Amino acid sequence: MPSTPPDGEPAPVDGSLPAAALEGVGSRPLSLYVHVPFCASRCGYCDFNTYTAAELGAAPGSSQDAYLAAAAAELDLARSVLGPHEVETVFFGGGTPTLLPASALAGLLTAVRDRFPLAVGAEVTTEANPESVDQAYLDTLVAAGFTRLSLGMQSARPRVLAVLERRHTPGRVADVVGGARRAGFGSVSVDLIYGSPTETIDDWTASLDAALALEPDHVSAYSLIVEPGTRLAARIGRGDLPFPDDDFHADCYLRAEERLTAAGYTGYEVSNWSRPGHESRHNLAYWLGHDWWGVGPGAHSHVGGVRWWNVRHPRDYSARLAVGSSPAQAREVLDAEQRRVERVLLELRLSQGLPLEVLTQTERARVPGLAARGLLRVDATSARPTLRGRLLADAVVRDLLD
Structure with a gap:
């Protein structure tokens, strides 16, 4: 199951923030993160706050419709706390946002736009798994105003994908990147993971070369972290798989820098490389300490030095918002x-x-x-x-x- 959230002080039921945090809020950049907690299956390495249909069952408040209503209610709360603040970036993450019907995901963006004006040239990103979208889906998102697609590729080697318990085939990634280009996304990013048990440097090099062959605008390359409580951690603990080696992780990182830099990408952050002008503006907002409001179960927010996080289960999230309460579980005032x-x-x-x-x-x-x-x-x-x-x-x- 997902990891335990941090400790903190009680968060106000009405979602209010200290006056000091709100001072000048309209003059600071604001981003929105929308967490969609649904996944078709749980990957063995994942400890994100995500839930499969089997895990949720038929519990009241756990359906997609209940989630959509609750997310809209939290957007209302954000508007009441922050005012009509212009938003510079919106990021739909998860989970798998594209498990929602395309019309529902587009409707969530409309719900954002109804409450917060988007800045001219705003970056609007959704994450997607390769098996969860087709051409019609991508076309719908671009028509709704999405500008950036972040695609979970992870590896080009089927046996590495099998260790990670990823469901897609490597060739499907190329199909989706091509579909995203045809739909008109302004930026396409692919995510890779290195340091998987049994992976070799040749496997990793093949994944980098396969990603570069797609000519994406942006590449994220993340070192695998074996999180306690995951199926991957259990398999390593039983001795079924070797524990990833730190020296191998370093070799993979250096190979990524070598290949990506030679292909014209710039490493603008430790785990991220892009072509000029295609940096993830949303993630830069995190690294530069801007304000952001996280919508959804388990989502984290930060405004003016106050950080808070929502209750994690979709049922509890929906229940709080249904009675007009903030979904925040706790907060920290820095x-x-x-x-x-x-x-x-x-x-x-x-x-x-x-x-x-x-x-x-x-x-x-x-x-x-x-x-x-x-x-x-x-x-x-x-x-x-x-x-x-x-x-x-x-x-x-x-x-x-x-």
Whole structure:
């Protein structure tokens, strides 16, 4: 089952935020995340807040229709708290958003637009699994205003997909990318995972080359994390599969940088490469600490230094909103130092780096040493991670912070 959410303080039933968090809210960039919690099956490595039909059963409030009504109600709540704020990015994630009928997913975007004006040129993304869409579905999304498709490819090797318990075949990814181009999506991204048990460097190289052959605008390459409580963790714990090796993960990362850079992609964040102008603006909003409201069961939000997360089960989520209550389970109010530390953690993942003025005097004194170790590139105003620094991002932050 999905992992346990963090602790926090009680969240107000009416969804209200402290005055300090709302001060200047209309002048700060705002993004919306819409979490669709449904999946056709649970992949063995997944601990996201997702549910199959069998897991949900016939529990009241757990149907797609109940979810859609509750999501619209949470959008009403967001509008009442934030006001008529212009939205710069919208991201539908999951789960598998494209398990909803195309008309329903398009209707959710209409519900967003009815409550929040979209900025000119707003980025509107949906995630999709290759087996969950066809040409008509993609055409409907573009007509509704979606501009970006993020496609879960994961691997081009059938045996690696089998270990991950992914259901699609590699050739299906090419079909969907072609369909997305015909439909008129402005950006197409593919997601890859490396470091799977039994995967070899040749497997990973083949996946990179297969992804590049599709000529996507954006590639995400994520290191597999074996999460406790997943079927994959259980198989590794029984000795059925080997535990992924850190050195192999590093080799895969370097191979990704080599192949993607040679093909004209720029690594703008530790796990993300894009052609110029096709960076994920929504994910950059997270890394740059912008405001975002997360709609849906288990979704997380952040506005003005206040972070909160919703109850996880679709039944509980729908029940709270049905009686006019906020679905928030708990929240954290970050102080200035916590926000500064988070800024260091996040912005040192970006190729644009971190302004040195964000660091304390003692932290700035450590920067030359990190540069001498080949982990940072430093100029008069900022520190940027090198390739080695990206590979050792967590260690860089640990050695830098007070």
